[in-house]
Amino acid sequence: MLEEENARLREQLRLVDQAPQQGHGQGASKRVRLDEPSKQAAGRQDSQSEALEYSPTATGQPEGSAFHGPSSGTAIGSSEAAHEETITPVGTNPPQMSGNDATQSIKDRLLAETVRQRQLENVNLRAGKLNFRGVDPQLGMNLLSNFWNRQLYTGPIVYRTAFMRDMADPNNGPYFSELLLYALLFAGSQFTAEAAAARTLPEANATGRQYRAKFEQTLHGSKGLIFKSEVPTIQALLVVSDALFSWCNERSLSWHYMGLAINMIIDLGLHTNQSLRGSSEPASAEATEVKRRLFWAAFVMDKVHSIYQGRPTRLHKRDPKLPIAFLDEFEELESFSSHTYSTQPMTLESPAYGISTWMHFSRLSIVADNIICQIYSEEGTTMQSSELYELAYGRHGLFAQLLDWVSKPKDISAVLPHFLSCGALYFSLKILICRPFLSEDHFVSEETTRVALKDCVAAALDIHDILVIYKQNLCFKTAPHHISYAAYAGASILIRIAAQKSSDSQAHSALRLCMDVLSIQQAYSHGSRRMMEILLRMMNRLGVHVGEFVALGPSSCLTDVPNESEMAEPVAAGPTMDRYIHNLLAIDEYWRNGGQGDLPISESDMNDIELPDVQWPDLDFDKLMNSFIFDPFPAQQDTSGLVSQNELFGLDFGA
Structure with a gap:
């Protein structure tokens, strides 16, 4: 009986959806009065009430083409022809082939159509x-x-x-x-x-x-x-x-x-x-x-905005039933042009690797969603510190999820801005995982806090290395969001290290590069202005000075564009640069797995670019920990549903 009733309701909805089309002309232009039902009520006088009108053409999605989940009375029932989406090339019958042959045939058709349309443009x-x-x-x-x-x-x-x-x-x-x-x-x-x-x-x-x-x-x-x-x-x-x-x-x-x-x-x-x-x-x-x-x-954009604005994500990993698989692979081997990334545009001798890079971004964004929902949420702040630490560092915790991502093969040129952005996001997420354990609210033990602090420092130095590669090949003026946020996240850690070092230390040098990036970008991006404001407050509190930097106000005009004249001219991808970022990820995975056995790369591979030496044993641990304690200044916006636990989430905490 229930199935019959559902079928009857669905048929009524179908007829309602078809009514405007069948009455196209006079019926379609008729305006509906919302007060009409009141005329049927005996003894009611509604002549003085103003009639509200709406046009059927301004309504929402027709029910026949709207999505409804299993709990809905209008959802596809088990007796109907609900089916997993079958992919059919345009203008053809459903493929008779099965498995990989059918998929490859579809890929070939899409690729051929894309090549044709590019020629026709x-x-x-x-x-x-x-x-x-x-x-x-x-x-x-x-x-x-x-x-x-x-x-x-x-x-x-x-x-x-x-x-x-x-x-x-x-x-x-x-x-x-x-x-x-x-x-x-x-x-x-x-x-x-x-x-x-x-x-x-x-x-x-x-x-x-x-x-x-x-x-x-x-x-x-x-x-x-x-x-x-x-x-x-x-x-x-x-x-x-x-x-x-x-x-x-x-x-x-x-x-x-x-x-x-x-x-x-x-x-x-x-x-x-x-x-x-x-x-x-x-x-x-x-x-x-x-x-x-x-x-x-x-899905990926949702995570970026959530981190920047300190707000809940709206698409979660439980929602998508779509595979992370793109069938048209034209952008994978298309030659990459740097014309919106460099002051001297050129076509690099490298494919764009657009498809594989975006698949890596999509998988990494799922981990980002877990971090935001599990750590930077109301539930995360009420967890016991030991529970939260297990969530982050446990066998199947957030760090393990990051390592699962980094273990995937990535045969991509390291100097491509979108792949550098992917690496920058990875190391930024490492800092986001570790940062809560550097405050009294989530103190577990001195040993676990040292582990978190060490991971933060390592990620900050890896971010510095990515910025070095970016600086040698591309222009910071129009760098992607992930580069500027990574510079900010890395600087927030490097400031604490520089506070214990002399002004000529490599910690100061690495910090200055991060500040240079944001100083250049704040002329073109309001988000970087907010980051500069927070970092300068922090530097002033800790007595760190690496140059004359100023945070531009929201309505300020730039009268002197930051100088990038010291940057090297764009160069084609060389084998050293191609290897370098992969080596960073390989070394990171090696140490996170306990550092057992031989290093995954040769020592000579890591000597091509000079790495900052922060001299970890010389740092005062207690003083370093105290530098992470500060009072927030007033939030610039509502962050209901989440609790900003530090300066990295929502950009509303400061010195």
């Missing part, structure tokens, strides 16, 4: 098929090129193949929209020559102002895009959220846009590996690729 541009909505076509293509180049670290939010093909279609296909176009143009404006030459932050922001205005007008316009979940709308919201977060001082609006995008992802069921309710056709390979790329890009 300039053809369509010259033919006038790409409508940039009033923007000069060549300028529009340049801005899109900037955006595609930055997707290597922000994540594959937009599937370029589908977007560019549908943009050239006179009727515009499902993966193109004006809203998304304006979002991409706005994001690409961050890396124009005008933005780089701007002497003030308002001047830099002005380069993309017109595109942002058009984005806002379209989002809140008469089409009601904000009320309906669609893939291009989700992509546009994520792109603008990232730009507002990294470029503009609008963290709250950035958080809001990303929240809308995540809600739409759930509404469409993009986090599952099943077709939507009511869909009897298997998903095309392209639709599956769009879904996977979009979801995992949102």
